[in-house]
Amino acid sequence: MTKFVRRGSxxxxxxxxxxxxxxxxYITKMQGAPHxxxxxxxxxxxxxxxxxxxxxxxxxxxxxxxxxxxxxLADGRIDLILLDLxxxxxxxxxxxxxxxxxSNIPIIMLTAKGxxxxxxxxxxxxxxxYLPKPFGSRELIARIKxxxxxxxxxxxxxxxxxxxxxYHFERWGLDTAARELIRDDxxxxxxxxxxxxxxxxxxxxxxxxxxxxxxxxxxxxRSAAGLDRSIDTQVSRLRKKLELDPSDPxxxxxxxxxxxxxxxxxxxx
Numbered sequence: 001m002t003k004f005v006r007r008g009s010x011x012x013x014x015x016x017x018x019x020x021x022x023x024x025x026y027i028t029k030m031q032g033a034p035h036x037x038x039x040x041x042x043x044x045x046x047x048x049x050x051x052x053x054x055x056x057x058x059x060x061x062x063x064x065x066x067x068x069x070x071x072x073l074a075d076g077r078i079d080l081i082l083l084d085l086x087x088x089x090x091x092x093x094x095x096x097x098x099x100x101x102x103s104n105i106p107i108i109m110l111t112a113k114g115x116x117x118x119x120x121x122x123x124x125x126x127x128x129x130y131l132p133k134p135f136g137s138r139e140l141i142a143r144i145k146x147x148x149x150x151x152x153x154x155x156x157x158x159x160x161x162x163x164x165x166x167y168h169f170e171r172w173g174l175d176t177a178a179r180e181l182i183r184d185d186x187x188x189x190x191x192x193x194x195x196x197x198x199x200x201x202x203x204x205x206x207x208x209x210x211x212x213x214x215x216x217x218x219x220x221x222r223s224a225a226g227l228d229r230s231i232d233t234q235v236s237r238l239r240k241k242l243e244l245d246p247s248d249p250x251x252x253x254x255x256x257x258x259x260x261x262x263x264x265x266x267x268x269x
Contacts (some may be wrong), residue, residue, distance in 0.1 A: 034148055035059045035077060035217060039069045039095070040084040040110065049082065052137040053144070059213075066090040075210065077217035078105055080148055082140075083127070085111030093125050100126030106151045108143060110135075167203045169264040170251060172242065174203060181241065189241050194219070198234045202252065202262035211259035235260060 036058045040046050046062045054060055061076070063069040065087055072078065081099065085092035096107055109127040123130060128147045131140060167174040171184040179196050181189040191199065201210070201218035210218070212231045219234075239246040253261050 033057050033059050034079040034144075035061065036144065037069065037072055037078045037081045038062045039065075039081060039087070039092070041065060041087050042084075045084075049137075049140070053141065056141050058144075066095050069095065073105075074205070075208075076214040080106045080108065080144060080151075082108050082110055082144075085109055093121060096125040096127055104151070106147045108147060165269060167266055167268045169203060169206070169262075169266045170242075174199065176200070191241070192237075194234050195238055195241075198231070199238060202260070203266050206262045206264060206266040209255045209258045209261050215259065231260075 036053055038046050038049050038053075038060065039062075040049070041064050043064070046064070050060045050062060061072045061078070063072050066089060069081075083092045083096060083099075087095070092109060092111070096109065099105060099107060106128045107126065108129045108131055110131055110133060112133045128151065129143050131143055165175070165177055167176070173182045173184075174180075175182060179191065181191050181196075181199070183189060197219040198215060201215055205218075215231050219231075235252055236246075239249050239252055242251050243249045251262065251264055253263055255261050
């Protein structure tokens with residue numbers, strides 16, 4: 001078991017022997033495993049917690065501050081956030097308040113402060129749980145599982161205003177109410193659930209490189225059905241419907257080693 005300790009202004013790690021190797025091994029990402037975002041300005045803490053949670057089968061992203069946290073949230077679906085209270089710039093309490101106003105992603109606050117007033121403030125800001133440092137990896141994992149189980153009936157969604165009813169790009173319109181792709185000559189092109197969810201993920205993030213894991217997270221986050229085939233297969237099917245020449249795509253381009261980019265400018269109403 002690993003203890004995550006903060007002494008003074010620096011974090012230190014303490015190993016408690018359990019007759020097992022003192023090393024961590026990163027495992028391959030597993031689709032469908034909960035995706036945890038660790039927000040902490042101390043790299044050593046991020047690395048230690050990442051390794052402990054990866055060994056437990058979670059998928060992990062990390063951020064050192066609020067700006068990096070928002071970028072991760074914009075680029076993929078997150079199932080739970082471990083949020084440190086003491087962050088440079090915008091602190092954890094302020095970030096927690098903002099997150100709770102915009103989404104119902106579960107939040108566990110992490111902090112060196114253990115006084116009752118700090119726990120109360122964190123919970124009042126909308127945190128789902130509160131874990132003071134130092135803490136053991138077993139307790140952290142147990143709390144994460146409890147919070148995820150408790151929030152299982154409350155899918156993580158973002159409510160930052162009414163969703164656009166229609167997107168426009170190139171010669172296409174995407175009607176989100178009817179879930180229809182409409183060409184500029186009025187022809188409606190049918191989309192499967194997976195194709196529609198993937199296209200929404202792309203048009204909401206135009207001109208940004210998204211890797212396959214991010215696209216899978218974003219598309220599956222919109223619907224229980226999600227993608228039942230590989231991202232590459234869905235992209236190929238979308239190209240056949242969107243592109244003038246699917247063999248030389250101009251709308252959904254492949255970024256070698258990176259994923260895909262939706263190239264057109266997108267407007268909405």
